[in-house]
Amino acid sequence: MSATRTAPGVTSPPTRGDQRSETGGQNPLASLTAEQIEQLGREFDAIHDEVFANLGERDARYIRATIRLHRHLVLGARLVLLRSRRRSLWLLGTAALSVAKILENMEIGHNVMHGQWDWMNDPDINSRTWDWDTASPAEAWRHSHNYEHHTFTNIRGKDRDLGYEIMRIDPHQRWHPIYLLQPLYNVVLMAFFEWGVAVHDLNADAIRSGEKSKRQALAELKAIGGKARRQILKDYLAFPALSALVSGRRTFRSTIAADFTANVVRNVWAHSIIFCGHFPDQTYTFSQDEVADETRGGWYVRQLLGAANIDGGPLFHFLSGNLSFQVEHHLFPDMPSSRYTEIAPRVREVCRRYGLPYNTGPLRKQLGSVHRTIVRLAFPGGRPRPKPVAR
Numbered sequence: 001m002s003a004t005r006t007a008p009g010v011t012s013p014p015t016r017g018d019q020r021s022e023t024g025g026q027n028p029l030a031s032l033t034a035e036q037i038e039q040l041g042r043e044f045d046a047i048h049d050e051v052f053a054n055l056g057e058r059d060a061r062y063i064r065a066t067i068r069l070h071r072h073l074v075l076g077a078r079l080v081l082l083r084s085r086r087r088s089l090w091l092l093g094t095a096a097l098s099v100a101k102i103l104e105n106m107e108i109g110h111n112v113m114h115g116q117w118d119w120m121n122d123p124d125i126n127s128r129t130w131d132w133d134t135a136s137p138a139e140a141w142r143h144s145h146n147y148e149h150h151t152f153t154n155i156r157g158k159d160r161d162l163g164y165e166i167m168r169i170d171p172h173q174r175w176h177p178i179y180l181l182q183p184l185y186n187v188v189l190m191a192f193f194e195w196g197v198a199v200h201d202l203n204a205d206a207i208r209s210g211e212k213s214k215r216q217a218l219a220e221l222k223a224i225g226g227k228a229r230r231q232i233l234k235d236y237l238a239f240p241a242l243s244a245l246v247s248g249r250r251t252f253r254s255t256i257a258a259d260f261t262a263n264v265v266r267n268v269w270a271h272s273i274i275f276c277g278h279f280p281d282q283t284y285t286f287s288q289d290e291v292a293d294e295t296r297g298g299w300y301v302r303q304l305l306g307a308a309n310i311d312g313g314p315l316f317h318f319l320s321g322n323l324s325f326q327v328e329h330h331l332f333p334d335m336p337s338s339r340y341t342e343i344a345p346r347v348r349e350v351c352r353r354y355g356l357p358y359n360t361g362p363l364r365k366q367l368g369s370v371h372r373t374i375v376r377l378a379f380p381g382g383r384p385r386p387k388p389v390a391r
């Protein structure tokens, strides 16, 4: 089931009036009447249903070809890395393995585990059976991401992805001296992002409060241990040993270095794309009061205002798992990612008609504003950044 479909199904209309958002500037939601918000909700529902009525062979071919491409890339990279002591082959193999891991993580793993391809009824390409080559066990990730993050997007105190609990990325978060270190530990988080996400999924607060039983926490911790063991066995023992067997003992270490580098490249890339999805200056965050009576249309508007896209060409979108269409992904988390590029102009047009901003910008601008925020909010105070006006 998609997060769109399981969005808090609230029925009463939102509180009207001057909803001056605490996040700075007028919350654009306040400029719409209750009827307009509902009409907008119906328009987005119609885009969703139209695409789903039209899914078929072309889409199935796309995801199967992507999975095939990933497998060929891995195979090619592993073969080249058998001779990883040669510098040029090390570079080639490491680059290919990095791209393969990025594909597997983003365009394949994230999207398959969202249920975007469940309509195919393929027993393998399915959110209930798919697992990925990253540290987060599939089930815990599905709960923290598909459900928590996609339902409570950018609601302060409810969306645990807002700063991943260790970063102050919104001026409303209370400052603590530990945040002085966030520009530093953010660099560590970039390199080991998958492990950060896995620990984050454990939800220490829920364990402390008893909301998550010790037994479940232990089971999840064991699952992360299993993931760690698999990655160590595969990337730091089996493949290096194979290289050593083929090309001599010293290839063991050069293959370890290649695998480690590919894991770090994948983590830095995923961190950058994902942080650009919600933390650039353009995005709004919401208090729990602001969304208390949220309707379905209001839920769509919150997704629009809380997410931001990254401009780029087809290859860039492919390598970002189409999460460069974060706005479209948040409106329709269960829609096959390959369709986001098609519906983007329609979403933009709806925004224009309703006077809502369509958040987007080039990577350097989005990433620049994210890192600026991380550095600025390491220190006390800070004000919400000015928001773009609707185009």
Ligand SMILES: [Zn+2]
Pocket (backbone or CB within 6 Å): 110, 114, 145, 150, 329, 333
């Ligand atoms: Zn998602």
